[in-house]
């Protein structure tokens with residue numbers, strides 16, 4: 033109502049928040065049922081309730097925008113109305129919304145069910161899923177032909193098959209963005225970062241980090257050349273994408289045990305200890321939970337243990353990609369993860385539990401505030417905790433590592449292992465949406481989808497495909513977030529701000545001194561059992577999106593913007609070591625074109 037007072041408006045907000053909560057709980061159930069059991073019946077139920085939900089949202093939106101909220105005095109009421117007055121894709125007419133939902137469901141379902149024939153001519157030739165089968169091969173195999181096989185076959189089974197749907201997804205997505213008064217989906221997706229020059233800021237952050245990336249890239253290229261030979265890996269060319277231990281070459285930690293700087297120093301890999309101690313997926317999550325409770329953060333509610341899916345279920349198709357779910361009833365929170373008993377999945381368990389912890393901490397906020405301060409925050413919570421969990425000191429404390437030597441070499445080995453995950457990830461975390469922003473803006477047109485993708489992979493990651501690609505392929509579609517319509521810059525942001533959070537928490541835990549940053553090296557910090565750090569974290573988490581993210585960040589770190597400084601400070605000893613080592617072995621820093629990448 034256009035004449036309503038602030039008092040009447042706040043009554044409306046209470047009613048609206050309650051109705052949003054009720055409705056969203058039902059929609060989340062339908063989406064959970066489908067993604068964890070990809071039957072046609074569940075797909076139809078999900079599509080049907082999503083359409084009902086969009087009618088409800090449209091109706092609420094029409095009511096919401098009638099209020100003269102920009103004239104109100106109360107900043108909280110204004111903020112709630114501001115956030116509620118964005119309708120999103122539900123602004124599409126019903127037939128187009130249905131089509132968009134169907135396309136994304138079809139792409140996700142195809143991805144979730146994808147398998148590839150195993151390498152070689154075994155009889156019978158098994159069908160392999162990404163998790164755990166193909167990931168196990170990427171972890172253990174050094175057979176370049178087997179690695180090429182899984183790389184090519186996975187793209188045939190996923191990207192190539194979703195390619196025909198993608199252009200219509202882009203078109204409908206952009207129509208929805210325009211109905212929300214955004215020029216395209218790229219602008220719509222980045223609105224939550226609340227800065228005019230967000231994309232140039234990301235480019236600036238990347239340019240700050242690039243020198244560090246170039247050094248680890250040159251070192252890894254040499255170690256892979258030592259292993260696979262000059263015919264496979266050239267001295268000055270890009271690194272072949274199938275040899276980096278990951279389906280998308282996004283994180284290289286699987287290369288650690290045969291590329292680390294000081295190979296004779298004991299390996300920081302607790303997987304064997306986990307197996308010897310009969311760890312189960314549930315035990316992994318229980319150990320993760322205990323880290324959070326040691327900080328005076330919340331334990332998982334009983335329903336979490338009853339309703340989560342922590343292991344790949346038999347006899348049904350599902351999307352295995354790990355995810356955390358808020359059912360918006362302030363009690364039902366779940367993780368879906370096809371967990372294997374290994375260190376990488378143990379770290380992912382902390383990542384997912386970080387989402388749950390955030391859900392729990394802001395569960396009493398009004399509905400519209402129950403999300404991250406910005407999308408990068410949500411991805412950074414668990415990773416921040418994992419920076420403590422991964423330390424040799426902590427792993428030893430929880431019995432997953434024999435006593436470790438605190439020597440310079442052990443430090444460099446540790447920083448290298450973390451760097452294979454965090455540093456290697458940054459160009460990938462950035463280019464995923466660089467490519468999609470170009471697609472949504474029409475800079476990358478349908479006839480260039482794949483070769484533009486490879487231009488970015490070459491330019492930012494310095495990698496090349498094992499076989500020449502063409503526009504018959506659609507390699508972006510081999511990655512879950514592309515088919516699942518999940519924005520990705522959130523992870524690039526997370527990998528930057530998690531070091532700001534880690535540094536601030538370590539300071540609170542008395543394990544870092546900003547006035548003398550090398551006196552207590554940041555990479556040795558473990559905030560385990562520090563309730564001072566935990567309470568500071570909690571104060572930020574409880575806010576949800578009730579304040580602009582600059583205020584939330586300032587509350588914990590004293591900073592009001594994303595800053596690569598803490599990340600560069602954390603890795604500085606490794607950066608110095610890599611520069612010396614690459615100089616010693618005369619490595620070429622950077623890469624030059626090698627073979628034809630994409631026709």
Ligand SMILES: C=C(C[SeH])C(=O)N1CCC[C@H]1C(=O)O
Nearest residue numbers: 282353354355356380383523
């Ligand atoms: C673990 C999750 C679920 Se939010 C994830 O998608 N991540 C975490 C790291 C980057 C990104 C990926 O796997 O691509």
Ligand SMILES: [Zn+2]
Nearest residue numbers: 383387410411
């Ligand atoms: Zn996440």
